[in-house]
Amino acid sequence: MDKKYVIGVDIGGQTSKLGVVDARGNVLAQSVIRTDTHEDVNMYIKDLGDAIRALAAQVDGGMNSVRGVGMGVPNGNYYRGTIEFAPNLKWNGVIPLADLVSKEIGLPVALTNDANAAAVGEMTYGAARGMKDFIMITLGTGVGSGIVIGGNVVYGHDGFAGELGHTTQVRTNGRQCACGKVGCLEAYASAIGVARTAREILETSDSKTSLRDLAWDKISSKEVAEAASKGDQVAVDIFNFTGNMLGAALADFVAFSSPEAIILFGGLTKAGDLIKKPVVEGLNNNLMKLWKGKIPVEFSQLKESDAAILGASALAWEL
């Protein structure tokens, strides 16, 4: 039987999304189960197994045509196939998730964290097809990263490499980051970081902006993007500040691995050129001469609703 499909599973704190994917990156069928209703991981594995079998039944060949399962999970360790101390999941300690799922369904299973999965997805189906050296930055609630060198994701000696959201951009009077450090990129270039920048500017200036019409706790990166797209100068400045800082950080990442491109993914990229232009500016202002103007910054080419499933599924082609 030709094993021409893979299954991707994206585990989030509340729900787990899964889909059957073909070699071109078409999601042929998908479904969702709850993550947070299972205090016991073994009960979750049973439900997930049922969902995987039901999904496979929707494609020709069923489970026999599925090569394997790839999973994108918080705090996932690729080497060990484990979830380790994930703060947003109910299962404590180290969970040998890949093994548990593999035993339940009788197929090989690989897992990694969300950002690494996104990088593999982009390389397999998206903007990084044909690239062997690139860096993927995910701009969501936090800032994640997946680094590809020589066609392989960089996992490091322990499986946890690629924490570029927690490199330090502001060493003096930097913002407190959720990770415990101060001045992390994530405290500035995430959705939450953009909202913090907006509040800081509103507090410390009296410039006129439509953002003042919003309730304080309703200020989000989405509202800032909307205001900016209508020409609100303060909102535009917020994106310029954010993009310049992200670009400067990217320049350091280029000095590390000299990628042929940087791919941006996630909510903030919806702002389009509002974020891309200052990123490119900040990047080129901080690159060494030999790289100036030579490292393209591109947006992900994966449809956002499918991206997490696609990224996870891409891991399974290597099984």
Add this chain to the structure above:
Amino acid sequence: MDKKYVIGVDIGGQTSKLGVVDARGNVLAQSVIRTDTHEDVNMYIKDLGDAIRALAAQVDGGMNSVRGVGMGVPNGNYYRGTIEFAPNLKWNGVIPLADLVSKEIGLPVALTNDANAAAVGEMTYGAARGMKDFIMITLGTGVGSGIVIGGNVVYGHDGFAGELGHTTQVRTNGRQCACGKVGCLEAYASAIGVARTAREILETSDSKTSLRDLAWDKISSKEVAEAASKGDQVAVDIFNFTGNMLGAALADFVAFSSPEAIILFGGLTKAGDLIKKPVVEGLNNNLMKLWKGKIPVEFSQLKESDAAILGASALAWEL
């Protein structure tokens, strides 16, 4: 004939050092030729060929027992075997050095820059034996780096990856770096950086220190180290400042590739614990929790006089 030796060539602006090396990292014979007296690279190649043949004649089997030649060169590009626009050499533009040498001597030749060669040397004969993931930082006149991931040096898409000396540590009011950027690690953690720190402190404070007895242009990292080892508090503070900054930079590098160790090499390491302690402190103060206290910082184990030749030679084992 058993090809049990390699030859390493370390090309500097003034002289080129070469040596025959066995698999254990013993330099069995070595010699030196001038680099800067040859305006024409072809004349240099002839001289280098003669020197290589003379060197090989000193070991059993002669040229027949030499597997190949590895070269550490300024601005060396591993992929292309070229020197590209090296500011300290007389040969302009792009020189296909590996090809030229290979044709002259009839052996395979590989080259890379000095810091990458140092990393390969350390992995082959030194402190990084058995390691697959580590970062080598060379602290000399400048700050260089060689990054090893999964047992391979990271060259990036263009052959120029690993410029960690030019990541930005101080974004506001940072020092001008020789590379044209501002706030680079190299402007602080190099021998020149230490001397600049010393002059800045002498200028902006009136603290008592033996460094004030030196002529202004005689202040170097060596004098600062000597004063510090005699207990001069200002000199100790200079190393603390330098080490803390280098350590903070290393924390960002760990977030990138999660190495199992960081190896320091070069002049500044002669200061021993004076530099190592603040480096380790700066590193752990800036690491994410999952890595705190877990990433050892070690000094090179290669004898300094042999290290450049050993590093270059190590490239040739892979030929």
